[in-house]
Amino acid sequence: MTAPLTVTHTHGDRITVGCDGTELMAYVYRPDPEAFESRKPYAHPLRTLTGSTVSGYRPHDHRWHKGLQMTASHLSHQNFWGGNSYIHGEGYRPIPERVGSMRHDGFDALDVSDDRFSFTEALTWVANNGDAWARERRTVEVHSAEPDEGAWALDWSIHLTNVRSEPLDFGSPTTAGREMAGYTGLHWRGPRDFTGGDVLGPDGRGGEGESGAAAMMGTQAPWLAFTGRHDDIDARSTLLFVHAPENEEAIHASHWFVRSEPTPTVAFSWAFFEEFTLPPGESFAYRYRVVVADGAWDGDRVESYLKTHGW
Numbered sequence: 411m412t413a414p415l416t417v418t419h420t421h422g423d424r425i426t427v428g429c430d431g432t433e434l435m436a437y438v439y440r441p442d443p444e445a446f447e448s449r450k451p452y453a454h455p456l457r458t459l460t461g462s463t464v465s466g467y468r469p470h471d472h473r474w475h476k477g478l479q480m481t482a483s484h485l486s487h488q489n490f491w492g493g494n495s496y497i498h499g500e501g502y503r504p505i506p507e508r509v510g511s512m513r514h515d516g517f518d519a520l521d522v523s524d525d526r527f528s529f530t531e532a533l534t535w536v537a538n539n540g541d542a543w544a545r546e547r548r549t550v551e552v553h554s555a556e557p558d559e560g561a562w563a564l565d566w567s568i569h570l571t572n573v574r575s576e577p578l579d580f581g582s583p584t585t586a587g588r589e590m591a592g593y594t595g596l597h598w599r600g601p602r603d604f605t606g607g608d609v610l611g612p613d614g615r616g617g618e619g620e621s622g623a624a625a626m627m628g629t630q631a632p633w634l635a636f637t638g639r640h641d642d643i644d645a646r647s648t649l650l651f652v653h654a655p656e657n658e659e660a661i662h663a664s665h666w667f668v669r670s671e672p673t674p675t676v677a678f679s680w681a682f683f684e685e686f687t688l689p690p691g692e693s694f695a696y697r698y699r700v701v702v703a704d705g706a707w708d709g710d711r712v713e714s715y716l717k718t719h720g721w
Contacts, residue, residue, distance in 0.1 A: 412525040413459075413555045419520070427527055429555045432461045434562055434702070437550060439514040439531070444473070446504070448492030450512035451531070452479035453550075453564070458704045459557060462640055462647050466599045471673060475599035478700065480512065480548070480568060481677070483594040484581035484685075488537050491594065498587030510537045512546070526553040535570075543578060544688075545571045554719060561703035563719065566596060567654075571693040580662070581685040590627055592682030593667045593675075596698055598649065600674030604638030607670050610709055611635075623670040628682055633716065634666050636676055637706045648707040651676055654697035654721055661694035662686035 416428040424438040439451040447468075454477025456465040465477040474492025483491035488510045494502035495509075515532040528551035535544035547569040555562035572578045583591035600607065609622035611631045616622040626634055637648045657664060665682035669675050678698055680686075688694060701715065 411556065411558065412553075413557055414524045415522075415527050415552060415555060417522050417527050425529065427552045429459060429562065430557075432457060432459060434459070434555070435552060435564065437529075441511075441514075442476075445511070446493065446506055446509055447474040447476075448481075448490055448509050448511055450479055450481075450490070451514055451533070452476040454478070456564075456702055458647050458702055459555065459560060459562060460645075460704050462643065462645055462704065463601055464604070464638070464647050464649055464702055466601045466674075469599065469602060469673070472599070475597075475673075475675070478564075478566070478596070478598045480566075481594055481597045482535075482580060483583060484586055484681070485510070486543075486576075486579045488543075490535060496583040496586050496588055496591070507538050510535060510543070512536070518547070525555065526551065528552070541574075543572070543574050545573050559703070559715065560705055561701050561715070564700045564702070565697065566700070567695065567697040568596075569693060569695045570688070572688045572690050575690055577690065578688040579685050580681045580688065582679060582681050584682055585685045592628060592665060592679040593677045594682075595664070595678045595680040595696075597677040598651070598675065598700065600636065600638060600649075603641040604636070604674035605671055607636055607638035607674055608706075609634065609636055609668055609670055610712070611666075612709070614709060620669070620671040623668045626666050626668050628665050628667070630663065630665055633712065634668060634676060635707055635712050636668070636670075636674065638674060645704070646706040648703045648705065649676070650699075650701035650703065650707065650712055650715070651678065652699040652701065652716070653678070654699065657696055657698075660696050661688070664696075
């Protein structure tokens, strides 16, 4: 049985969603002060139903990692990821004039029921020089908070339109020359205590620690699960990352970017090995689900959950 949600909107700042006294998520749309970190909305903290924090914010190794956020690390020589930019033959360099931003323009809809909350947000992707490059319609929905399952779900969809007079070329550090560094797209950064966590995929793929992450890095699969162990409390939590069925027909095939060490991180990479181009006036769309669960889920538990929680 689903539990009721509480929603608080602090105008100009954030929307928080809670359940039975626990803040499950804060969606922060107020611009960050540091332009170099690529100002954009993000979801942090993310917490389980019992209150365990499962997202990281501005870790010292990557200050631009902020919970769950949409990114585009290499976009027509601009960086909508934040931080250093990868240049082949030179490595990662601080190039502030390459860092763009995603501007919150407003909410087109905010819908609340007892056990479900969703919003549709209008955003503009702005290059470092101030030019508008893309318009985004983003929908985020929180639902299926089920104490019996020990889990709740967040759906995140993106519909992006190129408003330039030139094509937009989407890539990653790997398309720029760095092997197995295909990070871009919707990205989650885990908390520090999730370092060394276990990574699972369908058909028994994955495994313990970084070896499990390496087994899933750069692969294609409908879902991926990351389980971490918390400091301070004797508990584990699992995040399940899931592609919506229609992503198979999206503009470009996706691959998993995942690490357990030295940084616990997962991204639905839409341009891991190859670039793709969005012509002027054209659009693309993707839809994802992130399930936040108490406990260590194995493959059977994941498959059982997916069978009973459709799109």
